[in-house]
Amino acid sequence: MTTLQLCLVISSLLFCxxxxxxxxxxxxxxxxxxxxxxxxxxxxxxxxxWRFGASPTAATGVLFAIFSIAVAAAEAAVGLALVIAVYRHQKSVRLEEANRLKG
Amino acid sequence: MNLDYAGLFRALAPETAIVVGALAVLGVDLTLLRGRSLATRMNVAALISALSVLVAFMLNGTCPCGRCWVGASGPVFGGALMFDSLANATRGGILGLVLLTIGVSTGARINRNPAEYLSILLFATVGFLLMAAAQQLLVAFLSLELASLSLYILAGFDKTRPDSAEAGLKYFLFGGMSAAFLLFGFSLLYGLTGSIELNHVADGLRHQGISPLLIVALVMVIVAFGFKAAAAPFHLWAPDAYQGAPTPSAALIASASKLAGIVFFARLLWSGLGFSAGNVSYAFTSVGWLPIVAVLSGVSMFVGNLAALAQTNVRRLLAYSAISHAGILLLGLIAVSRNGTSPIFYYATTYGIATAGAFGVIGVLERQGGCDSISDLAGLYRRSPLLAGCLMVFILSLAGVPPLAGFFGKFYVFAATLKLAGLAGVAGWLTILAILFSAVALYYYMVVLKQALVVAPAKDATPVRVPIAAAVTLVLAAIAIVAFGIWPSVLLGAV
Structure with missing residues (x-):
């Protein structure tokens, strides 16, 4: 198994x-x-x-990763703000208690 | 790759105008309007936002006179953005729908932070505008996330109501997961082709057949698409978000966000992944993403229409009707290869106007009392003939009654799919299903209209006072629905 395959297996595992x-x-x-x-x-x-691909000189893959880390940070900020907003109302952050909206 | 910053700035002039507008809304509210009443702050903020959207509309080159400013055309900034006729028309449509949403927000219940609300709405608009032109995976991902993150905030904006917070959180959790799916799919596409430019991705995929890795990438991208379009089985966020979110947010999620999303994925799927589309025109489908889209389309029409029959809440009913309309939009996406994107552009735009208008009527009613269940609409023709008339136009257009725009939207989409191969294959059968379900849909739309136009008002019902800006917006939207139905070529010819 090459290193690239190993990386892909690990990342798929992480995703799952x-x-x-x-x-x-x-x-x-x-x-x-x-x-x-x-x-x-x-x-x-x-x-x-990027590391094992055809053109490791163009830093496309790394740049994409840097941008997506920044986006993930912004997403976490919005997510935590919404969690706090829910907590203020129901004094809990468990999802089974977020059941006001249904039908 | 030639990086032309002057050209980029010129092409992104509409975005610049909107960002300046968003900052101006915040700045004016924090300096000049301190201590003023909430209604004044709301009206000034809405006025500045509407002006910046109008300026952006002119800078986009979609101004009807066509002389004041010529918008960008062709690839910009080394092909990262693509300003073809579809992109320019979609950007014009998005700006129109955002203007409609701003008008809706002047009629809806005022929240405590009107300036922050409208500035985030404008930032979401920037995301939509970039989505319509994105031709590179990185720009596509960033613009989608800018739009989505703003929408999560807008959905959870009303801090006084627990419903709003819950709607925002649910929307966020589903959306975050779909963003992760999209990013994983993009990473596999990058790995398969070594490029993130859509046309290089297309070139790369043309030379290699369908591989297991490509199928995984396609499924991941389609999952994200299903979420964005609220197609079943990825629709679970939609009813909750529509019901709990503040009314203007729900209108934006249902209109501009949907138009931007469908055009974004039409570009991604057809110009980037078109060589792995497969075929659904005939009974024996071949491997690709088209069969998956066809399944999503059928399931969405089925789930959306049947679940809408059981609803008693107006907003949830509109949400399930949105899911069934998403099914028809996906059907239109199948026919893009042969008939171009004008049917889905027309359909998404007119659907957006009608549904945002319906939310506008609900928003005005909500401000004066409440509008939760369908029976709250009872006697609307007595309480406010203007609102009842507008609601009738919007709902009939959603139901697809001629001569309104909704009918011609359905007509062009169905004609396009039938042109593929008639009834010889899955696409044709889905069209028949869609036509049958249109009859089902007519029933639940009529239930809404019966309450608004026939049932007598409750004894303690008072006349509804409609704010002037909201009244003008709703009337203009209703006129637009009628006009686009009579002259569909205005929209169809723009693409």
Missing amino acids: IGLVGALSRSHTILVLLGIELMLNAANMNFIAF
């Missing part, structure tokens, strides 16, 4: 762990962590493809 975490956890913070894991798996892909 994040997805399962995001779908199965009922605590909002843990769901956020799951989403961050999924984003980081994609970043790892970018770095791996």
Whole structure:
């Protein structure tokens, strides 16, 4: 197995762990962590493809990863703000209690 | 790659105008209007935002006179952005829908921070505008995230209501997950082709067949698309977000965001991944992303229409109707290869006007009492004939009654899909399904109209006072629906 394949296997594993975490956890913070894991798996892909790809001189993959890390940080900020907004009303951040809207 | 900063600045003049407008809204509110009443602050903020959107509309080159400013055309900044007729028309449409949303916000319940609200709305608009022109995966991802993050904030903006916070959080959790899917799909596309420019990606994919890695990438991109378009089975956020979010936010999510999203993915899928589209024109489909889109389209029409029948809340009903309309939009996306993008552009724009207008009517009613269940609309024709008339135009257009724009939207989409191969394949069968479901949809739209136009008002019902800006906006939107129905070529010819 080449290093690139190893990287891809690890990143896919990371993505799946994040997805399962995001779908199965009922605590909002843990769901956020799951989403961050999924984003980081994609970043790892970018770095791996850049390092072992056809043109490692053009820094495309690295740049994409840097931008996506910045976006992930902004996303975490918005997410935590919304978590706090929900907490103010229901004094809890568990998702099963966020059930006012249904039908 | 030639990096022409002057050309970039010229092409992005509309975005610049809107960002300046957003900062001006905040600046004026924080300096000149300290201590003024909430209504004054709201009106000034709405006026400045509307002006900046109008300036952006002129700078986009979509001004009807066509002489005041010629917008950008062709690839800009080394192909990172593409200003073809679709991009320019979509940007004009987005600006029109945002203007409509600003008008809706003047009629809806005023929140405590009107300037912050409208400036975030303008930042979301910048995201939409860039989405319409993005021709490179990085620009595409960043513009999508700028728009999405602003929309999450707008959905959770009303801090006084627990519903709003919950709607924002649910929208965010689904949206964050779909962004991760999209990014992972993009990383695989980059790995397969070694480039993030859409036309290089297309070149790269032409020379290699369908590989397992490509299929994973396609599925990931389609999942993100399904979320953005609110197509079943990725629609679960939509009813909650539409119900809980402040009314103007819901109108924006349903109109401008949808138009930008469908054009964004039409460009990504057809000009970037067009060589791995597959085929659904005939009974035996071939591998690609088209069969997945066809399945999403059918499921969306099924789930959206049947679930809408059971709704008692107006906003949830509009949400499920949005899901069924997403099904028809996906059907139109299938036919882009042969008939171009003008049917889906026309459909998404006119649908956006009608649904944002309907939310505008709900917003005005909400400010004076409430408008949760469909029965709250009872006797609207007595309480406010103007609102009842506008609502009738919007709802009939959503239902697809001629001569309104909604009918011609459906007509062009169905004609385009039937031209593919008639009834020989999946695309044709889905068209028949869509036509059948249009009859189902007519029922739940009529339930809304019956309450508004036939049922007598409740005993304690008072006349509704409509703010002047909101009244003008709603009447203009209703006129636009009628006019685009009578002269569809105005919109169809723009693409």
